[in-house]
Amino acid sequence: MKAERVWKAVALAFAAVAAAATLHVWLSGFRYRETLAQKRDNLRQISVYAERWAREEALRNRWEAQQAWSPAELDDMVARTLGADAAAISPPQATPAGAGWRRSTATLEVKAGPYAAAAGLLTGLGAGAPPWRLREINFRPAAEAGQGTMSLAVEALEKVHP
């Protein structure tokens, strides 16, 4: 009889633990589903945010794939299109552009010369990959038609450590 009582007590203890565990799992299920839904919702929200820069990332990936890591040398471009000493070029200023890239900004003070040459310079700067893009231009025509001085601010993206 004592053995039977022990068996009964053990069985009841196991049954009680199983019932308690089941109750706990059942009750915690509500919180689990709520937490999981919240995390998935947060993930969706962050994915939407990440989509904002999808085009930019696609461009970067393309350049990475093409190993297009540096823009054309400004000095060379100016010398080739405007002639040597035709413009004063400030040293480029760099700011971070994410994922190991930087944004280089430079100013060109183009001495008096023909607009056509300046237009050719802009076309040449924009043709490369990565291109130099014009951010600001300030020009004053000279007395002679079709000529003047120009101040250009240009920028380009550049891989920091290709």
Next chain:
Amino acid sequence: MARGFASAYGVDWAGGRLLLVRAAPRGAPQSVVDAPTESEEAVRALGAAAAEVSQGRAALAVAAPAVQTFVRRLHAPFASPAKAAKVWNALLDVELPFPVESAQCAFGSPQVAAGATTSIAAAVRKPDLEAAVAAWRAEGCDPTHCDVEALALWDQQNAEVPPVRGDLSRAVVWLGADHVALVRGRGTEFLAAHVLRIPPAAEQAGRSAFESLWAERVPRILAAHLAETGADGMDLWWAGTGAEDGTWLARLRQLLPSGGLRHETHRQPAAFLARALARRAMAETGANFLQGAAAHPALVRMRARAHRRVYLGIVAAALAILAMNGATAWVRGRRLVAVQAELTAAARAIAGDTVVYGEEVLAVQRALPARDAETEAWRSALDPIGVEGLLAGAIRDAAAFGIQIAHLKMTGAAMAMEGSAADAPAIDHLGESLRGQGWTIDSHSPGAAADGRPRFILKGTLRHEG
């Protein structure tokens, strides 16, 4: 609880004969032996059954002495069987000629009808039972079950010959060696049992004395039964060793009223009770006076094993449930960890490594302006028009309207242009054209130049569509 038994034996001793019937979980009970008690065959068969019983593989059922067993229908005025169970002993005590405390009792399944609970109760005095058990053991039979003869007969009657109608009145007449039992009922419902002793005298003298008792008592019992059930007639089913004696059977029938009685004799009538005992012990549907201190050790062991099996089953089920709960918790945990890892990675890709757990969205929202600024150069690189395109458009329009530009400053957001035109409408046309290219233009004229051409100053800001 008899699920531990592989078979069950029913034993009946009748006039020096041993009738042993074996019941299996399936199929009808089969006669094992029907031979004189002292015969080698009978002794061997009983010994084999006793061996199975001692090994806990078989049950061995006998019937309590019918003349010492009291069977009563008890009525409690409660619709609750649990409540009624508390008063069965008190009600039975009133019905018995001896105190219920001195009796071994067995109660049938309670039936609830019309706000009352009914149960069949059987009782035998403990000393009578102990004496019977001692006598059976002396015969080499140590029973595990001691059933109620009348109830076993009635149950077997319903099992072998189910009533064709629910209200069919009928009775079993058991012609034993030392007594006759008359068990009567309606349909399958047991109503009452009556036992008539056969005087222990020389066969013919004993029978003559009994026939007088039979002729006096039984017609009255049957008449009362018909009155109680409201039936016009009834079936009488004969069984027992006495039913094999056609002469005596005919004599007893002659002593009964001829009208309304239909007589039938069971097949293998002598083993009818043994069949009933074996079947009820196998199915554990019968009564058993051998309970508590009187219980057979094999039955106690078997019940303990059955209990242990139940407890083991509970433990196994509990372990399975715990394992399932553990697996559920583990799967949930893994899923949360996976989603959290994905979430952290997505947040870090935007906000950097300093993302606090639980504040991923907030960290990303805080990082948006910086990330926007960081990626501004990329958007500029993607811009198909850019400042270059705006500049080209402005210079092209100026040339088209004969405008001379004296100064031009332009960024991606604003422009300022000074110059002179051939006439005032040309300035207006230039303004309109620039508006068409997305500029918001503010124009004014500071007067005429030295050559008389009207001068202008245009200031524009770029509209951001959408």
